[in-house]
Amino acid sequence: xxxxxxxxxxxxxxxxxxxxxxxxxxxxxxxxxxxxxxxxxxxxxxxxxxxxxxxxxxxxxxxxxxxxxxxxxxxxxxxxxxxxxxxxxxxxxxxxxxxxxxxxxxxxxxxxxxxxxxxxxxxxxxxxxxxxxxxxxxxxxxxxxxxxxxxxxxxxxxxxxxxxxxxxxxxxxxxxxxxxxxxxxxxxxxxxxxxxxxxxxxxxxxxxxxxxxxxxxxxxxxxxxxxxxxxxxxxxxxxxxxxxxxxxxxxxxxxxxxxxxxxxxxxxxxxxxxxxxxxxxxxxxxxxxxxxxxxxxxxxxxxxxxxxxxxxxxxxxxxxxxxxxxxxxxxxxxxxxxxxxxxxxxxxxxxxxxxxxxxxxxxxxxxxxxxxxxxxxxxxxxxxxxxxxxxxxxxxxxxxxxxxxxxxxxxxxxxxxxxxxxxxxxxxxxxxxxxxxxxxxxxxxxxxxxxxxxxxxxxxxxxxxxxxxxxxxxxxxxxx
Amino acid sequence: xxxxxxxxxxxxxxxxxxxxxxxxxxxxxxxxxxxxxxxxxxxxxxxxxxxxxxxxxxxxxxxxxxxxxxxxxxxxxxxxxxxxxxxxxxxxxxxxxxxxxxxxxxxxxxxxxxxxxxxxxxxxxxxxxxxxxxxxxxxxxxxxxxxxxxxxxxxxxxxxxxxxxxxxxxxxxxxxxxxxxxxxxxxxxxxxxxxxxxxxxxxxxxxxxxxxxxxxxxxxxxxxxxxxxxxxxxxxxxxxxxxxxxxxxxxxxxxxxxxxxxxxxxxxxxxxxxxxxxxxxxxxxxxxxxxxxxxxxxxxxxxxxxxxxxxxxxxxxxxxxxxxxxxxxxxxxxxxxxxxxxxxxxxxxxxxxxxxxxxxxxxxxxxxxxxxxxxxxxxxxxxxxxxxxxxxxxxxxxxxxxxxxxxxxxxxxxxxxxxxxxxxxxxxxxxxxxxxxxxxxxxxxxxxxxxxxxxxxxxxxxxxxxxxxxxxxxxxxxxx
Numbered sequence: 001x002x003x004x005x006x007x008x009x010x011x012x013x014x015x016x017x018x019x020x021x022x023x024x025x026x027x028x029x030x031x032x033x034x035x036x037x038x039x040x041x042x043x044x045x046x047x048x049x050x051x052x053x054x055x056x057x058x059x060x061x062x063x064x065x066x067x068x069x070x071x072x073x074x075x076x077x078x079x080x081x082x083x084x085x086x087x088x089x090x091x092x093x094x095x096x097x098x099x100x101x102x103x104x105x106x107x108x109x110x111x112x113x114x115x116x117x118x119x120x121x122x123x124x125x126x127x128x129x130x131x132x133x134x135x136x137x138x139x140x141x142x143x144x145x146x147x148x149x150x151x152x153x154x155x156x157x158x159x160x161x162x163x164x165x166x167x168x169x170x171x172x173x174x175x176x177x178x179x180x181x182x183x184x185x186x187x188x189x190x191x192x193x194x195x196x197x198x199x200x201x202x203x204x205x206x207x208x209x210x211x212x213x214x215x216x217x218x219x220x221x222x223x224x225x226x227x228x229x230x231x232x233x234x235x236x237x238x239x240x241x242x243x244x245x246x247x248x249x250x251x252x253x254x255x256x257x258x259x260x261x262x263x264x265x266x267x268x269x270x271x272x273x274x275x276x277x278x279x280x281x282x283x284x285x286x287x288x289x290x291x292x293x294x295x296x297x298x299x300x301x302x303x304x305x306x307x308x309x310x311x312x313x314x315x316x317x318x319x320x321x322x323x324x325x326x327x328x329x330x331x332x333x334x335x336x337x338x339x340x341x342x343x344x345x346x347x348x349x350x351x352x353x354x355x356x357x358x359x360x361x362x363x364x365x366x367x368x369x370x371x372x373x374x375x376x377x378x379x380x381x382x383x384x385x386x387x388x389x390x391x392x393x394x395x396x397x398x399x400x401x402x403x404x405x406x407x408x409x410x411x412x413x414x415x416x417x418x419x420x421x422x423x424x425x426x427x428x429x430x431x432x433x434x435x436x437x438x439x440x441x442x443x444x445x446x447x448x449x450x451x452x453x454x455x456x457x458x459x460x461x462x463x464x465x466x467x468x469x470x471x472x473x474x475x476x477x478x479x480x
Numbered sequence: 481x482x483x484x485x486x487x488x489x490x491x492x493x494x495x496x497x498x499x500x501x502x503x504x505x506x507x508x509x510x511x512x513x514x515x516x517x518x519x520x521x522x523x524x525x526x527x528x529x530x531x532x533x534x535x536x537x538x539x540x541x542x543x544x545x546x547x548x549x550x551x552x553x554x555x556x557x558x559x560x561x562x563x564x565x566x567x568x569x570x571x572x573x574x575x576x577x578x579x580x581x582x583x584x585x586x587x588x589x590x591x592x593x594x595x596x597x598x599x600x601x602x603x604x605x606x607x608x609x610x611x612x613x614x615x616x617x618x619x620x621x622x623x624x625x626x627x628x629x630x631x632x633x634x635x636x637x638x639x640x641x642x643x644x645x646x647x648x649x650x651x652x653x654x655x656x657x658x659x660x661x662x663x664x665x666x667x668x669x670x671x672x673x674x675x676x677x678x679x680x681x682x683x684x685x686x687x688x689x690x691x692x693x694x695x696x697x698x699x700x701x702x703x704x705x706x707x708x709x710x711x712x713x714x715x716x717x718x719x720x721x722x723x724x725x726x727x728x729x730x731x732x733x734x735x736x737x738x739x740x741x742x743x744x745x746x747x748x749x750x751x752x753x754x755x756x757x758x759x760x761x762x763x764x765x766x767x768x769x770x771x772x773x774x775x776x777x778x779x780x781x782x783x784x785x786x787x788x789x790x791x792x793x794x795x796x797x798x799x800x801x802x803x804x805x806x807x808x809x810x811x812x813x814x815x816x817x818x819x820x821x822x823x824x825x826x827x828x829x830x831x832x833x834x835x836x837x838x839x840x841x842x843x844x845x846x847x848x849x850x851x852x853x854x855x856x857x858x859x860x861x862x863x864x865x866x867x868x869x870x871x872x873x874x875x876x877x878x879x880x881x882x883x884x885x886x887x888x889x890x891x892x893x894x895x896x897x898x899x900x901x902x903x904x905x906x907x908x909x910x911x912x913x914x915x916x917x918x919x920x921x922x923x924x925x926x927x928x929x930x931x932x933x934x935x936x937x938x939x940x941x942x943x944x945x946x947x948x949x950x951x952x953x954x955x956x957x958x959x960x
């Protein structure tokens with residue numbers, strides 16, 4: 001790899017490493033309108049794999065996909081007081097259409113609760129129409145000032161689910177089911193050991209009664225909110241008149257939920273697993289699971305090697321793996337090794353003339369650098385070995401990320417300990433403070449309550465900040 | 481079905497039949513901003529099946545998916561003269577973002593050639609970077625005045641593909657490959673016998689050198705342009721400076737293509753196959769391929785029947801079919817039959833207590849109404865029979881639609897014959913006219929050249945309109 005192609009090592013400058021890596025690995029590029037993002041084929045293929053893993057899980061619980069317009073009347077957004085307060089500063093507003101000024105300006109959706117509320121009110125008459133379980137795969141626009149590819153962009157891609165139920169219990173149950181799906185997906189597909197929990201009053205979604213979240217620790221110790229599920233109570237039902245006739249023919253307001261996971265999750269994957277050499281993609285989501293690099297010098301060697309490479313490719317594809325052959329003829333094998341390592345392909349197969357002669361191949365795993373991660377495999381065992389290696393890499397990434405998270409999560413009892421803990425990771429504390437305390441702590445340390453984890457130790461303690469008796473643990477951290 | 485639930489028969493009022501059916505079948509609904517559309521789960525599921533069938537075909541030819549921002553600087557759109565001329569009157573313009581007026585207003589994409597051109601110019605340096613073969617699944621906004629669900633809406637869903645090539649030959653080849661894919665998809669998946677051909681100068685895409693199209697005949701004899709593939713020549717390459725260094729290190733402009741198929745194709749499916757009773761969906765794309773209606777009166781019967789229904793459902797699902805059990809307990813079996821017929825499910829299975837006792841089931845096909853399309857099948861043969869029936873329905877729909885198209889395509893030699901031909905279908909004519917002739921014919925008859933079909937008889941004739949010698953046949957029709 002030439003010098004200009006090299007990325008800044010992660011250990012040297014985490015922020016610059018991230019910014020250059022996203023571009024160099026061909027995941028994304030900047031769009032021409034400030035703060036917008038182009039997701040390139042390699043990045044989009046990763047997103048398609050994320051979509052497919054989530055979509056399967058959604059559908060298994062009865063969720064159906066649909067599509068709602070991106071244009072929403074401004075008046076809709078103003079119907080739920082907290083909602084407009086949260087989103088007004090970020091709206092993109094269309095004032096002209098078809099060469100004329102519009103009588104009522106329309107917003108590009110920042111999220112779809114309001115247009116969903118309007119439609120559900122029309123569609124729901126009786127308890128027989130419930131529940132409605134709809135998910136949308138789309139993009140939304142929020143006019144952000146400080147943007148960063150995948151993490152915060154003017155337009156971003158996501159899914160937003162919206163459900164309506166007859167009872168509070170059922171809506172709350174759905175809120176929890178969807179968070180469980182996110183946690184299960186993050187852990188088992190992305191190898192990210194997220195912490196599921198609940199947001200505090202001051203951190204919950206604009207318009208929600210309760211917000212559940214999965215929080216992940218990035219390689220620099222900061223937190224990334226990676227997916228949220230909101231119990232909206234009857235807030236939107238009352239604002240949009242979503243009512244049903246119950247079995248006794250009495251009109252009731254519905255209880256609604258919404259939940260979302262976005263392309264920012266790609267940022268979480270990059271910053272959880274990446275290292276100095278570049279990306280490391282979890283095998284279950286990687287666009288390319290194994291890359292074959294042919295090695296040869298002469299035309300004769302090329303012909304022998306490529307015949308074998310094509311066979312191996314076919315065997316692996318037929319076995320269901322996502323395989324790529326790097327047949328670029330203007331690059332050295334060494335360059336290619338670095339290139340695919342930088343792009344995070346979890347395993348690499350090298351086949352040269354000697355391998356063909358010896359009925360063997362070299363296989364390297366991305367998560368263990370150098371000779372230690374490389375082995376010679378017999379040709380007959382190759383497919384099985386790639387399969388087992390992909391599982392090993394997948395498991396190892398989760399183990400490593402879990403260890404890193406735990407090593408950088410400190411249980412602290414005083415504000416001084418807290419301050420140094422959030423410099424490098426998560427602080428786990430007994431907590432009995434309120435919104436004002438949170439604001440003060442944020443001002444002084446930049447750390448916020450990431451969540452009140454579901455997994456509580458039980459018992460009681462003393463709040464590290466207020467000194468009051470506390471019956472729950474909170475996780476604080478700086479965050480993206 | 482109650483009277484208010486009934487749809488207007490197709491034979492009575494084609495237009496009203498379409499409008500009410502789209503709503504009644506739960507395919508789509510109107511959005512709150514005039515001209516926008518909500519695609520409901522049943523309609524979206526149909527679109528997902530269309531997407532999957534196309535996406536597979538695209539990827540098999542090397543196309544990769546990506547995502548580009550919806551917001552495009554107005555200045556981009558103005559760079560290609562014909563392009564802006566075509567799209568300026570339909571733009572939605574964002575003038576405010578984040579509470580402030582923007583220095584340069586941005587448009588919501590009406591299509592992405594310009595932002596693609598800008599990006600490809602950045603990405604392409606050498607012939608080694610070519611071809612670029614990218615497809616986007618997204619939505620675009622065109623501020624239409626006269627809207628109709630699926631056929632013409634302010635925002636619609638589609639795929640838009642954009643490729644860049646080193647040579648004209650390769651780009652033109654790609655233009656044809658993509659049209660072939662559309663034609664193959666339309667015929668084999670949607671059972672719509674489209675006519676592939678080329679647009680005339682006056683009907684081609686704004687900014688294209690040549691536009692290829694597939695044209696379908698709807699049930700009222702009007703044409704629907706169902707997918708287009710454009711050879712853009714070097715128009716966008718020159719407007720956006722998309723250049724590459726060739727093998728001799730000389731700078732050359734690229735040749736580009738674009739091609740798209742949209743949710744209007746759902747309109748084509750509805751209007752090609754539907755009948756007085758409602759939709760008829762082609763089995764390969766139908767969200768539900770077979771619906772099971774349990775029939776019982778007493779609780780005892782219900783228990784016996786539902787046990788069997790669950791077994792049948794599992795067998796069919798396990799065999800890869802999309803199955804639904806209609807277990808609504810407040811509706812009669814008769815209502816359910818009508819309901820699923822209206823919603824176009826291609827086959828129906830009825831299971832009652834006698835069927836369970838006799839080890840049999842009744843199976844009905846949607847495309848043949850009444851007793852003629854219904855048969856008793858032994859339980860053991862049920863899955864195989866459903867499978868073969870779905871194939872029969874699929875084939876029959878194509879045969880019927882082809883016959884209808886051919887019966888309503890008249891070869892005409894005079895303008896008088898022409899006028900009556902386009903009242904009820906397609907007119908096939910020898911053609912040697914120009915854009916002015918087309919405009920005059922359109923004004924007088926509302927018919928336009930749909931395409932110059934690839935499939936030409938050869939030889940020569942006399943142009944029906946100008947009387948000049950002609951060496952090609954054209955298809956004229958009124959269109960959506």
